[in-house]
Amino acid sequence: MSQTASSHDVLTTDVVIVGAGPVGLFAVFECGMLKMRCHVVDALDMVGGQCTALYPEKPIYDIPAHPSIEAADLIDRLAEQAAPFAPTYHLGQQVEKLTRQDSGRWLVETSIGTKIDAQAVIIAAGSGAFGPNRPPLDGLEAYEGKSVFYMVRRRQDFAGKKVVIAGGGDSAVDWALSLADVAERVYVVHRRPKFRAAPESVARMDALVRDGRIEMVVPYQLSGLDGENGQLTAVRVATLDGEEKALPADALLAFFGLSMNLGPIADWGLDLERSHISVAQPGCATNVPGVFAIGDIATYPGKLKLILCGFAEAAQAAHSIRPLVYPGEALHFEYSTSKGVPGAA
Incomplete structure (x- = not known):
């Protein structure tokens, strides 16, 4: 070269x-x-x-x-x-x-x-x-690069971890498929049940959901982060009606384009x-x-x-x-x- x-x-x-x-x-x-x-x-x-x-x-x-x-x-x-x-x-x-x-x-x-x-x-x-579109979450900066990421450089970095993936496009679906093989738990958070990803990939993700290897969190969107010193312990999500719940998490992958x-x-x-x-x-x-x-x-x-x-x-x-x-x-x-x-x- x-x-x-x-x-x-x-x-x-x-x-x-x-x-x-x-x-x-x-x-x-x-x-x-x-x-x-x-x-x-x-x-x-x-x-x-x-x-x-x-x-x-x-x-x-x-x-x-x-x-x-x-x-x-x-x-x-x-x-x-x-x-x-x-x-x-x-x-x-x-x-x-x-x-x-x-x-x-x-x-x-x-x-x-x-x-x-x-x-x-x-x-x-x-x-x-x-540059990534960042979710509007309070205190986000403290977690970025430590337990909140907008890209995956090494899949093994998430081995054995509880991972929350937020987004509805190809990146979210593709990484859910990939990390399901190595992570302890994978949650996919999306505001609606329809995904903007390749139909075959969505079908494969649905199959993993049925097998219990991916948990679908729909219709929810991100609402907050829990943790300290840059390390997440949970990701809070909410419906449009305000119903909230916390997902235990070691890492958040936010794929919003x-x-x-x-x-x-x-x-x-x-x-x-x-x-x-x-x-x-x-x-x-x-x-x-x-x-x-x-x-x-x-x-x-x-x-x-x-x-x-x-x-x-x-x-x-x-x-x-x-x-x-x-x-x-x-x-x-x-x-x-x-x-x-x-x-x-």
């Missing part, structure tokens, strides 16, 4: 990819298959985006040919897939400025002074700068829709010529926020960019099964 040091010299490449999450990494592969060089910029000091920073051990179930794969393993495989094309990674820095040059190419400038000249830019920034902040991206003249970048399909082009957006940050009619759709968007963007890098040169498209991987041993 290649990474440049801070430099005030202008570097040159074909494509700059903003975001080193799974979709950004796959864009390196797709561009490489079309013989385009990539530099990748990410504010984190590691590749993988949310998969690495928030839930490296979270199982992902909708990757073709992988009935289940942990997020960190998926990132390792994607980085390995991109490696033959020798991408240059600029980690621990944020793209702050995007300037159209007289040549029509883009000058990308980062927070530590790195400057990159590129024909095109792919924004694969996921949810942008992200992420707050989204586009940061400098919001100042680049892009068409935005509710903190997402509007793109045209097919091709994932933004309203700014030479700038494309893929993955969770991109939106268009019929958009599905699935990782596999982000992978397809990476391929679409790469094919849209190739005529900019190789103007007038016809592409004789071949499947990877017949052409192999260019430059790979």
Whole structure:
């Protein structure tokens, strides 16, 4: 894996990819298959985006040919897939400025002074700068990072513990399924019986509820925390009618989604829709010529926020960019099964 040091010299490449999450990494592969060089910029000091920073051990179930794969393993495989094309990674820095040059190419400038000249830019920034939506509970700060968490880095940290999981989306359901194997007790708190998660995952959770391995606490919402010195002893929950009860707990996992902040991206003249970048399909082009957006940050009619759709968007963007890098040169498209991987041993 290649990474440049801070430099005030202008570097040159074909494509700059903003975001080193799974979709950004796959864009390196797709561009490489079309013989385009990539530099990748990410504010984190590691590749993988949310998969690495928030839930490296979270199982992902909708990757073709992988009935289940942990997020960190998926990132390792994607980085390995991109490696033959020798991408240059600029980690621990944020793209702050995007300037159209007289040549029509883009000058990308980062927070530590790195400057990159590129024909095109792919924004694969996921949810942008992200942070957890925190439940409005008195005294919450005293427990955060000690017994209240918004992510799971190591599943074994919760082995033998009584865990309360709050939320109704994929993260809540997936971690309930995973922690049921190691925790002493798992409670799932949600304000209504319907979950916003993959139906198959919900069905598996319901089966564990019937088996007594997960206790469903519905319709309740969080109302308070009991404990001392940052260590929980119970999580208090209440119905909308005010009926309360206390769940014995060693840990609370609160999965209420992420707050989204586009940061400098919001100042680049892009068409935005509710903190997402509007793109045209097919091709994932933004309203700014030479700038494309893929993955969770991109939106268009019929958009599905699935990782596999982000992978397809990476391929679409790469094919849209190739005529900019190789103007007038016809592409004789071949499947990877017949052409192999260019430059790979």
